[in-house]
Amino acid sequence: MRLSSALLLLSATLAPVCSGFYIPGWSVRSYKDGDALALSTNKITSPTTQLPFAYAELPFVCPVKKDGFGSKFGSRTIGLNLGEVLRGDRITISDYQLIMGRDEPCRYLGDREVNNRGVDRAIQLVKEGYIVEWIVDNLPGATSFVTVDKSRKYYAAGFKLGYVQEDKAYLNNHVTLVLRWRNQPEHNDRKVIVGFEVYPKSVSGPKGQCADSLESQKPFELRSLGGDETVTIPYTYSVYWKEDNSIEWANRWDLYFVNDEESVHIHWLAIVNSVVIAMLLTIVVAIVMLRTLSRDIQKYNEAGPSSDPEARKKAAQEAADEDEALEDVTGWKLVHGDVFRPPNMGGLFAPVIGSGVQLALVVVALIVLSATGVLNPSYRGGFISFGLFLFVFGGVFSGYFSTRVYKTFKGENWKKNALMTALIFPGFLFSSIFVLNLFVWAQASSTAIPFSTLLALLFMWLCIALPLVFVGSYFGFKRDPWEHPTRTTMIARQMPVQPWYLRPIPSVLLGGLIPFAVIFIELLFVFKSLWQDKSTYYYMFGFLGLIAGVLILTVMEISIITTYFMLCAENWQWWWRSFLVGAGSAFWVFLYSGWYYWTRLAVHGWVSGLLFFAYSALACCVYGVLVGTMGFLASYAFVRKIYGAIKAD
Incomplete structure (x- = not known):
């Protein structure tokens, strides 16, 4: 599409037609x-x-x-x-x-x-x-x-x-x-x-x-x-x-x-589908969180230590008259002394969150640059090149946010955290690509990465990205840790038996199903562009930007709801769960890739099948870390807000 059309799509206007865009270079x-x-x-x-x-x-x-x-x-x-x-x-x-x-x-x-x-x-x-x-x-x-x-x-x-x-x-x-x-x-x-x-x-x-x-x-x-x-x-x-x-x-x-313009109405259908799901979820959040939660906080404050005995007795009687469902949603106050207790494997959690922020910045920048035409089909390899350079220089933000989270967990060895942030996720990606590249080398394919290019990638990672992570970590450690509205008790509270839907696997799978429903229509076009039309280009970045925005909103809301229900069930181990619930849709995307492989592709050879599923799994890992981080950040802000409201009163 032209620049004006791209900007209209990004601003969610009523432009009914989307065409392939091309912004000319500086020399004709x-x-x-x-x-x-x-x-x-x-x-x-x-x-x-x-x-x-x-x-x-x-x-x-x-x-x-x-x-x-x-x-x-x-x-x-x-x-x-x-x-x-x-x-x-x-x-x-x-x-x-x-x-x-x-x-x-x-x-x-x-x-x-x-x-x-x-x-x-x-x-x-x-x-x-x-x-x-x-x-x-x-x-x-x-x-x-x-x-x-x-x-x-x-x-x-x-x-x-x-x-x-x-x-x-x-x-x-x-x-x-x-x-x-x-x-x-x-x-x-x-x-x-x-x-x-x-x-x-x-x-x-x-x-x-x-x-x-x-x-x-x-x-x-x-x-x-x-x-x-x-x-x-x-x-x-x-x-x-x-x-x-x-x-x-x-x-x-x-x-x-x-x-591809013939399928524009399907893209609009995907957007309508995404918006409807997000609106329904937003209504649920508004009802449960704004009405029930605000009433819960109000009753708690009215029955607090500063209230007279008659008021406390009246509030207790009203609470007893509520049905069992309402009793369940008032349990979150009981874990105020444990809700900000650092999670298990906090030394791994902080680097993962830092990498998620880094990926989010890369994706947003790529969508904006592509939708406005800065990255266009005439610039072969530009999307990948810009993505790599943005990821490398995004190490500053990765180190900064990772260290802020790490310091919030009372961590002191920020250099160790910075090193883990720079090595864990990028190292996983690099080593996976290196192993897969061995299979491609054996087939003499042109996608086999030359040894000199591997050295260049290794240099970018260890000599540019790693120092930038340390720079960001240094500035992050100089900042004060995020203060929490409640104090953590010395002894952790014992958690009661959890309902089946709040157990780890069911909650992650159910929580990931709704965000997947937001994107599954658009996934068909993305997969077709990547795996079938290898000589063409996915160009609907205006649509993709809109759906990505709705997806992030949905992930945040579903993570907040899950975290709230966990706290109501007196389960204070919400840190990893909020991340995993946000990342749960990556599992469904991987299952979707398997369905696409068996029903839409006619791929021959075990090497091609291995490459398809391996690269699909890597893409799902990247996607999972990104949306999981967004889910955690939303849940963290929500938890601080509700416990801060009690403290303020």
Whole structure:
């Protein structure tokens, strides 16, 4: 969507339509007739596997020549940012000749002699449905489609490596490239690229030359070879330049999202669903917390030590006349001497809360930057790169809040707490990714993180993030601890038997079900973008921001309700429970990912399955820490408020 539409969505206005957004960069590349353009090959991806591969490294594609057309652009390998490397991009300039304004009805690129192993590899990749990603002027090559009502055209990034017909595999070794352009008067009538379409075809043309008629050519069938036998695969291409003044350069990415606009009403349904659930929960909180709790506090104060005997007797009689449910909700006053007792494993609790605050800042910043267009599809890898840098520099906030919580627990060794904050959660993520990367390395996939990149990530963690955590911890320890309205007794109060719904596992599962209901519709689009449309982009960040806001509100309210009922049951161990109840929806999200895997994906291979569930589990852990922290902070503020009201009176 454009910037104005994004801002409207963020402010929850009545904008009924959401379209793919693109904010142009600070420099527009323009060309004049006769200028050469580089066609870069990137990677191949498949919806049936989680293993992309570098196109230029495939054993059956036409290799680049030392003095080929692509050599005039300098280095063949394009420098990649950190996010591009982590998402598996491997961009190389090819020898396809693109000259602005010059059509090529059919041009010979070269031959590739392939042995039995290379042919079998090609057959495997074609049968697994791999999609090829090429790039011209920062636009991915696209397959063109029309909407169901045939009113609009839209793009799907990438084109098929080949196809299967009657159990036979055919390789697309000829491509027709259509580049759409328009004049730019503000650039001295030079031309800009507004569209890049690729139409693949399988042909078995004569070796070393281009076929006169592509339509009359038989498709190139891939057949397994025996022994030392080889086969020569010819590669040809056509280039056509089409003027198209219907597309502005600033909106040239919109065609990649036209098809997604058809589902905008579903996004609005997700928002309505989320708002309705949040409103119902808010009403419950208002009734239980504002009416029942305020009446409870009022009765307690009226029957307090400063009241006369008659008033205390009257209040006691009124309390006795209440039903059993009301008796249960007055038990929270009995644990005033234990409610702020530090939790078990407080040395772990504080670092987890610090990491949760750090993640919250990262997510908010990424959603805002994406919704306003600062991070856009043309900036490949920008989302991941910005996320990593925000996480690293967010260590200051992680250390600060972790130490504030730690000092509230009467902790003195702030350096140890800072070290645990910097190592526990980031170390868990880094070690998990490192182990999974071993499996990807074994498959020679382009998503295998190079050793130099691993060293760079390790340097960012230990040499930048860790010192920043210590800086934040230092300032956090200098601040006074949070004061609590009641004193903690020396001996802990014995807790009575808890109702089944307040036991750890049922309370966490039930508490997590409601926040999951808020997001499960939008999860379908997020999962589709991540696991199926690997060459496209999730762009509904305006909607995502609204749903995320409602989700956090829901998590806070459900954590407050659970904490309140625990205190009423004279259970003062609410610290970890408030966090776990807030994080409970992560369990349901992981179950949802399993459902999505079995019903929506057709993934082959145990490595791909392992990567799917492992990365889904990691994502759920990150999500759980984030929303769990929000739940704890809301519960902590609530507990301080209600016990502070009693103390004040």
